[in-house]
Each structure stands twice: as C-alpha cells, then as structure tokens.
Amino acid sequence: MNNIPNEGKVDFSKPILWIVIPCYNEKDVLPITAPMFLEQIQTMISKEKISAKSRILFVNDGSKDSTWDIICKLAQEDEHYIGISQSRNRGHQNAVLAGLMEAKDVCDITISIDCDGQDDITAMERMVDEYLAGAEVVYGVRSKRDTDTFFKRFTAESFYKLLDKMGVETVYNHADYRLISTRVLQEFAGFHEVNIFLRGMIPLVGYKNATVYYERHERIAGESHYPLSKMLALAFDGITSLSVRPISIITGAGCVVSLIGFVGIIWAIITAILGNAVPGWASIVCIVCFLGGIQLLSLGVIGEYIGKIYLESKHRPRYIISDKTWEPYERHYKG
Numbered sequence: 001m002n003n004i005p006n007e008g009k010v011d012f013s014k015p016i017l018w019i020v021i022p023c024y025n026e027k028d029v030l031p032i033t034a035p036m037f038l039e040q041i042q043t044m045i046s047k048e049k050i051s052a053k054s055r056i057l058f059v060n061d062g063s064k065d066s067t068w069d070i071i072c073k074l075a076q077e078d079e080h081y082i083g084i085s086q087s088r089n090r091g092h093q094n095a096v097l098a099g100l101m102e103a104k105d106v107c108d109i110t111i112s113i114d115c116d117g118q119d120d121i122t123a124m125e126r127m128v129d130e131y132l133a134g135a136e137v138v139y140g141v142r143s144k145r146d147t148d149t150f151f152k153r154f155t156a157e158s159f160y161k162l163l164d165k166m167g168v169e170t171v172y173n174h175a176d177y178r179l180i181s182t183r184v185l186q187e188f189a190g191f192h193e194v195n196i197f198l199r200g201m202i203p204l205v206g207y208k209n210a211t212v213y214y215e216r217h218e219r220i221a222g223e224s225h226y227p228l229s230k231m232l233a234l235a236f237d238g239i240t241s242l243s244v245r246p247i248s249i250i251t252g253a254g255c256v257v258s259l260i261g262f263v264g265i266i267w268a269i270i271t272a273i274l275g276n277a278v279p280g281w282a283s284i285v286c287i288v289c290f291l292g293g294i295q296l297l298s299l300g301v302i303g304e305y306i307g308k309i310y311l312e313s314k315h316r317p318r319y320i321i322s323d324k325t326w327e328p329y330e331r332h333y334k335g
C-alpha cells in the first residue's frame with residue numbers, strides 16, 4: 001500500500017524533545033547546570049535538529065532543600081524550563097519514570113540525564129543525530145571513568161559483570177543517560193512492575209538502538225546520593241526484578257551439597273563396617289553449620305522474591321505528582 005496519509009503525524013525531521021532530569025536536594029547544582037541544559041537545547045533548536053517546542057523537564061524527587069523553589073523560578077525565567085514535583089522522595093528510578101510518563105504523550109523523543117553535570121550534556125546532539133538516522137533508543141555509554149574513584153569503578157565493573165552472569169541484559173557502562181522515542185515509551189508504559197530498574201527494562205522493549213560514547217565528568221557540586229549501600233540495593237533490585245537465576249543457582253547448590261552429604265554417608269557406613277570409625281563430632285558440626293548456612297541463605301533469597309511478589313501484588317502507584325510548574329496546585333499556596 002502506498003499513499004498512506006501522514007496528516008497530523010510526527011514531524012520526524014524536527015522532533016519535540018523533552019529532557020527529563022531527576023533532582024534530589026540539588027540546590028547547589030541546579031543554578032549551574034540548568035543554563036547548560038538550556039544552552040544545549042537552544043543550540044539544537046538553532047541547528048533545526050529539534051523543534052522550538054522542546055522542553056527541559058526537572059523532576060523534583062521530594063527534595064528537602066530549596067530545589068523545587070529553584071525549579072519554579074527557572075520556569076518563570078524561560079519557557080523551555082518546566083518542572084514536576086513528586087509528593088515525596090521515591091528514588092532516582094521512579095523520578096525518571098515519572099518524568100518519562102509525563103512526557104510520553106506530548107513529545108516525540110525524551111532524553112533522561114542526571115542534573116549534576118557528570119554526564120556530558122553536549123552528547124545529546126549526537127543522540128538526536130542517531131534518532132534522526134533511525135534509532136528509537138540511544139544509549140549513552142561512558143567511554144572512560146577516570147574521574148570516578150578506584151572503588152566506584154571496581155564496584156560498577158563488578159555490578160555489570162554480575163548482572164550479565166545473572167542473565168539481566170544491560171548495556172555495559174550505560175547508566176540512565178539515554179534517548180527514547182515516544183513510540184518506545186508508549187510500549188514501555190505497558191510494563192507495570194513496581195520494582196523498576198530502567199537500564200535492564202528498556203532493552204526488553206526492543207526496537208532499533210544505537211550507542212553514543214561520552215566521557216564522565218566529576219559532579220559539579222554537592223554530593224552523590226548513591227553510597228555503597230544504595231548501589232548494592234540497586235544491584236540487588238536489578239537482579240531480583242529481572243532474573244530468577246539466583247533461585248536456579250540455589251537449586252544447583254542444593255543438589256551439589258546433597259550429593260556431598262550422600263557421599264559422606266556412604267563413607268561413614270563403609271568406615272563403620274570396616275570397624276575403624278573415628279569419633280567425628282567436629283566433622284558433624286562442620287557439616288551441620290555448612291548446611292544450615294546454605295539453607296538460611298537460600299531462604300533469604302527466596303524470601304526476597306516472595307517479598308517482591310507481595311509488593312507487586314499491591315499495584316501501588318510508582319510515583320505521585322503533587323505539583324507542576326505549568327498548573328500549580330492552588331491549595332498549597334492558599335495555605
């Protein structure tokens with residue numbers, strides 16, 4: 001069939017871009033990075049790569065400092081700045097999701113990026129180029145992490161390797177800096193899980209993708225909100241939300257341990273028959289402890305999955321937006 005009418009459809013040559021930026025307690029960072037985002041969007045508009053209707057969407061993730069006030073002020077200064085605010089802090093992943101879902105019906109492409117200037121803002125233009133060349137998802141990948149500490153690099157490296165071993169498909173050294181077309185976002189809206197791990201979920205949607213490399217910089221100001229404990233929690237969530245391999249490993253370990261136990265029993269019987277059985281309370285205690293440990297670990301992992309099922313079964317909302325800069329909730333201001 002040819003001659004398919006295209007009236008009212010997306011203008012692929014000049015897409016409307018929404019940059020989605022999660023912000024949590026970033027009062028020191030926003031005044032520095034917001035103009036950088038604006039400059040980047042204006043460059044792309046002037047080069048006619050994106051529509052002048054493109055926007056920079058800040059998602060305030062229940063900050064306890066003046067982040068939301070700064071966002072509201074920015075929105076008054078320039079029409080390209082807009083913001084939404086979550087009713088409380090729900091974490092980086094949910095903040096990005098809230099922004100993406102807000103954007104999915106009103107723009108053609110989104111780019112999610114952290115607000116601290118660590119991810120190279122100028123790489124956005126290359127991402128848009130990839131989209132214009134046909135990619136629906138463009139992953140921003142860190143080409144080197146010189147600015148990160150050895151410890152951060154080591155833990156991140158182990159994290160990607162572990163995810164891979166556990167069967168979770170991710171793009172190596174890609175965090176949450178990525179371009180997604182709204183076509184992909186509409187499909188992604190059908191993924192309803194409460195425990196979200198975007199970098200493992202987006203590849204599951206499929207479609208043509210591309211990669212853009214960039215150098216990771218240091219945080220412009222403020223401090224990371226991802227200490228080791230939160231990184232471990234994210235890794236654990238990523239694995240248990242997207243893979244059941246740990247349970248298979250437990251089953252395998254259970255088989256191996258049972259086999260060792262079985263061989264031990266045969267050996268004990270033979271030595272008893274031969275009459276040279278040694279009083280072996282030490283070996284028994286060791287085996288009991290070993291088995292007890294494995295059992296507790298296994299129960300813990302299985303418990304994690306059951307906990308996840310419990311949380312998923314509640315179908316609670318993944319984010320709650322309390323304010324938008326373009327339609328503020330009046331009651332808050334009337335007191």
Ligand code: UDP
Pocket residue numbers: 021022023024025026061089090091092095113114115116118223224225226
């Ligand atoms: N962030 C968020 N909610 C949180 C923690 C962080 O929205 O609960 C935002 C934060 O403002 C930043 C991004 O997520 O824009 C990444 O956080 P951060 O820079 O602290 O992490 P790191 O880069 O150190 O891994």
Ligand code: MG
Pocket residue numbers: 114116118219224
């Ligand atoms: Mg950061």
